[in-house]
Amino acid sequence: MTGIDQIRRDAARRFAELGYLTTRDEEWRFTNVSPIAKTHFSEAFSDLSAPERAQLDGRLSPSKGGLRLVFINGRYAPELSARKLSRGIRATPLQEANGAVEAHLARYASYQDRAFVALNTANFGDGACIEIPKGTVVEEPIHLVFLATGGEAPVISHPRSLIVLGPASQATVVESYLGHGARYFTNAVTEIVAGGHSVLDHYKLQEEDERSFHVATLQVQIGRDASFSTHSISLGGGLVRNDINAVLAEGTEATVNGLYLVSGSQHVDNHTAIDHAMPHGTSHELYKGILGGTSAAVFSGKIIVRPGAQKTDARQTNKNLVLSEDATINTKPELQIHADDVRCTHGATIGQLDQDAIFYLRSRGIAREQARELLTYAFARDIIDRVKVEPLRARLERILVERLHAGRN
Amino acid sequence: MALLEIRNLHASVSGKEILRGIDLTVGAGELHAIMGPNGSGKSTLAQVLAGRDLYEVTEGQVWYDGKDLLSMPPEQRAQEGIFMAFQYPVEIPGVSNMYFLKTALNTVRKSRGLEELDAMDFLTLAREKLALVEMDPAFLNRPVNAGFSGGEKKRNEILQMAVLEPRLAILDETDSGLDIDALKIVASGVNALRNPERAMIVVTHYQRLLNYIVPDRVHVLADGRIVKSGDKNLALEVEESGYAGVGEAVAA
Numbered sequence: 001m002t003g004i005d006q007i008r009r010d011a012a013r014r015f016a017e018l019g020y021l022t023t024r025d026e027e028w029r030f031t032n033v034s035p036i037a038k039t040h041f042s043e044a045f046s047d048l049s050a051p052e053r054a055q056l057d058g059r060l061s062p063s064k065g066g067l068r069l070v071f072i073n074g075r076y077a078p079e080l081s082a083r084k085l086s087r088g089i090r091a092t093p094l095q096e097a098n099g100a101v102e103a104h105l106a107r108y109a110s111y112q113d114r115a116f117v118a119l120n121t122a123n124f125g126d127g128a129c130i131e132i133p134k135g136t137v138v139e140e141p142i143h144l145v146f147l148a149t150g151g152e153a154p155v156i157s158h159p160r161s162l163i164v165l166g167p168a169s170q171a172t173v174v175e176s177y178l179g180h181g182a183r184y185f186t187n188a189v190t191e192i193v194a195g196g197h198s199v200l201d202h203y204k205l206q207e208e209d210e211r212s213f214h215v216a217t218l219q220v221q222i223g224r225d226a227s228f229s230t231h232s233i234s235l236g237g238g239l240v241r242n243d244i245n246a247v248l249a250e251g252t253e254a255t256v257n258g259l260y261l262v263s264g265s266q267h268v269d270n271h272t273a274i275d276h277a278m279p280h281g282t283s284h285e286l287y288k289g290i291l292g293g294t295s296a297a298v299f300s301g302k303i304i305v306r307p308g309a310q311k312t313d314a315r316q317t318n319k320n321l322v323l324s325e326d327a328t329i330n331t332k333p334e335l336q337i338h339a340d341d342v343r344c345t346h347g348a349t350i351g352q353l354d355q356d357a358i359f360y361l362r363s364r365g366i367a368r369e370q371a372r373e374l375l376t377y378a379f380a381r382d383i384i385d386r387v388k389v390e391p392l393r394a395r396l397e398r399i400l401v402e403r404l405h406a407g408r409n
Numbered sequence: 410m411a412l413l414e415i416r417n418l419h420a421s422v423s424g425k426e427i428l429r430g431i432d433l434t435v436g437a438g439e440l441h442a443i444m445g446p447n448g449s450g451k452s453t454l455a456q457v458l459a460g461r462d463l464y465e466v467t468e469g470q471v472w473y474d475g476k477d478l479l480s481m482p483p484e485q486r487a488q489e490g491i492f493m494a495f496q497y498p499v500e501i502p503g504v505s506n507m508y509f510l511k512t513a514l515n516t517v518r519k520s521r522g523l524e525e526l527d528a529m530d531f532l533t534l535a536r537e538k539l540a541l542v543e544m545d546p547a548f549l550n551r552p553v554n555a556g557f558s559g560g561e562k563k564r565n566e567i568l569q570m571a572v573l574e575p576r577l578a579i580l581d582e583t584d585s586g587l588d589i590d591a592l593k594i595v596a597s598g599v600n601a602l603r604n605p606e607r608a609m610i611v612v613t614h615y616q617r618l619l620n621y622i623v624p625d626r627v628h629v630l631a632d633g634r635i636v637k638s639g640d641k642n643l644a645l646e647v648e649e650s651g652y653a654g655v656g657e658a659v660a661a
Contacts, residue, residue: 378503
């Protein structure tokens with residue numbers, strides 16, 4: 001692990017240089033992280049009380065039966081994990097992995113210019129490593145669960161995941177972030193390396209405590225003719241920032257979808273960057289947001305088409321449903337196109353519930369509040385419907401219905 | 410007692426008066442046609458009865474089954490048995506027709522003290538009603554009106570009426586945009602739903618629909634008032650001499 005130790009030291013030095021970014025930085029213009037910078041965090045204990053364990057068991061239930069790695073405050077919790085290994089699949093804490101770690105860890109998520117990645121790289125704990133051998137199809141979803149337990153004093157954890165798919169392999173990975181307790185900070189980094197002709201369906205479900213901070217970077221390197229999809233669902237967290245950076249090879253197909261449901265004083269920022277480095281790549285991106293209360297959301301979608309990346313087909317859509325007069329949305333597409341035979345489209349909408357549709361439903365006997373819930377659910381539905389992991393989809397449907405019914409959005 | 414009694418109804422939109430004193434009485438089992446040129450206020454009347462809040466009622470009263478209709482929110486009117494078929498049915502992507510119909514029916518049933526239908530019973534009922542408007546059961550799985558043709562949207566309105574079984578149905582230009590085949594299907598659906606307890610108000614610009622849905626009474630609306638009332642022959646008169654002709658007859 002000497003290589004890793006060196007990287008950690010470099011990352012720590014780099015973070016000391018970069019520090020927490022301010023809103024003067026274009027990438028952080030609409031998200032002020034000074035509440036994070038001002039808080040003194042300490043390392044958290046990884047013990048769970050009996051009620052905490054019971055609550056966790058309840059929330060983990062949809063993933064029973066599959067492969068599951070659970071981390072509490074960044075520390076691997078073997079007693080809550082299920083490692084049913086077969087056909088050479090490796091799902092291990094990072095310490096136990098070696099080959100993949102040496103070859104890939106911290107090679108893609110740049111700690112040179114990204115402060116939170118540097119902070120994570122310098123400090124991550126056990127972390128998860130998933131390796132799918134060449135030609136292997138893993139039917140059951142692989143679950144990575146990161147639980148944060150804040151205490152009296154603010155605590156910090158740095159979940160770290162490395163997912164390596166061999167050529168022509170196939171897998172589904174679900175990352176879940178949950179937590180409770182007053183103030184804590186989850187600073188996660190996931191690196192994915194998908195080999196040529198591989199198929200990976202990735203999901204991230206963020207259900208952090210609403211007083212917490214959550215910053216996460218997903219860095220994806222997708223191989224030639226591979227197919228990658230990710231769905232990022234943000235439900236919790238007080239101050240949330242998700243970065244997704246995907247680099248596509250020739251003939252790669254990437255789907256990057258997201259849903260954010262924010263209310264109260266939540267702030268959720270989604271930054272995506274899709275890098276068409278080679279020709280014949282396709283990317284489809286659809287982010288939808290529902291905003292209530294005094295919440296704020298940010299969407300920034302960067303699409304880069306490198307010189308020579310001809311026949312690129314990139315589509316980006318961001319749709320927002322604003323349910324309150326006091327909510328704020330900032331949405332920004334950014335297209336950098338350096339090739340001439342490409343198709344790139346983008347669109348953003350910000351709207352309210354359709355009053356004609358509300359009246360239509362009411363005229364059929366459906367009460368106003370129920371009509372609003374129904375229409376709000378309908379807005380989110382096309383993202384939920386794309387979730388292929390059935391228990392996860394069912395869970396999302398239930399959460400959404402409950403939240404809308406509680407009138408929080 | 411009449412099922413619906415409108416007395417001196419005045420209504421405005423953004424300060425502009427559209428209805429300028431409507432009086433109309435509709436009894437159970439009757440079918441009244443309201444005809445009039447564009448801008449005469451006939452769609453406004455339909456919308457006011459359904460409870461659209463874009464319109465402000467400035468004067469007058471509406472009694473429905475002895476109750477003050479204007480004090481009820483739209484959903485309560487529907488629960489009490491009022492149904493308006495929209496001139497422009499609203500598209501609702503993300504909500505299936507099945508879910509919409511079942512939710513509406515069960516809400517209305519609940520308000521009437523009836524048991525809610527489960528999925529199986531609802532499907533049986535829906536299939537029977539679909540046949541009435543010659544719609545394929547696949548319609549149930551499509552989002553409400555989204556991507557429907559004009560004719561499909563209008564048939565979907567009649568389907569909703571058939572499922573909800575209102576006591577007073579108001580059809581707002583249900584014939585507009587329909588070809589003759591679709592018009593016949595819609596009309597036969599409407600006729601199948603006529604019964605001695607149910608009243609209907611058919612709002613239309615053209616007499617054509619009334620060849621297929623024969624009214625008991627016809628009223629001609631002009632400039633926010635009913636200027637002439639008669640039996641079904643009045644519709645033919647309008648067809649021959651136009652609204653201007655009928656208006657002159659009144660003025661004379």
